[in-house]
Amino acid sequence: MARRPDHELTAQVRPDGYLELSSRRTGKRHRCGPRGTTMWLALQRSGWQPELAADEISLQLGVDPDSIRCDIHAWLAHFREAGE
Numbered sequence: 721m722a723r724r725p726d727h728e729l730t731a732q733v734r735p736d737g738y739l740e741l742s743s744r745r746t747g748k749r750h751r752c753g754p755r756g757t758t759m760w761l762a763l764q765r766s767g768w769q770p771e772l773a774a775d776e777i778s779l780q781l782g783v784d785p786d787s788i789r790c791d792i793h794a795w796l797a798h799f800r801e802a803g804e
Contacts, residue, residue: 733757741799750799759792770796 728745739757741750752760758777766772770792777792778785 731760733761755791756795759795763792 728743730742730744732740732742734740737754737757739752739760741752741760742748759773762773762776763770766776771789774785774789774792777783777788781788
């Protein structure tokens, strides 16, 4: 199921390749490395569909899409638990 991020969440890819997510609602900031940045961008391009994002990343990197799917779902769960 596609779920867009909270409209209060802002995202910025910094020049160093790290993604910075900021919540205006909570004031929390999260900084993600290149892996998180790649997942965020793939999710955006896929209409927030984790399965499609995993397929895109697996094609780019030549890795098993199932392992990427697990990573994406775990990454998303982390943010859901944090209230983001």
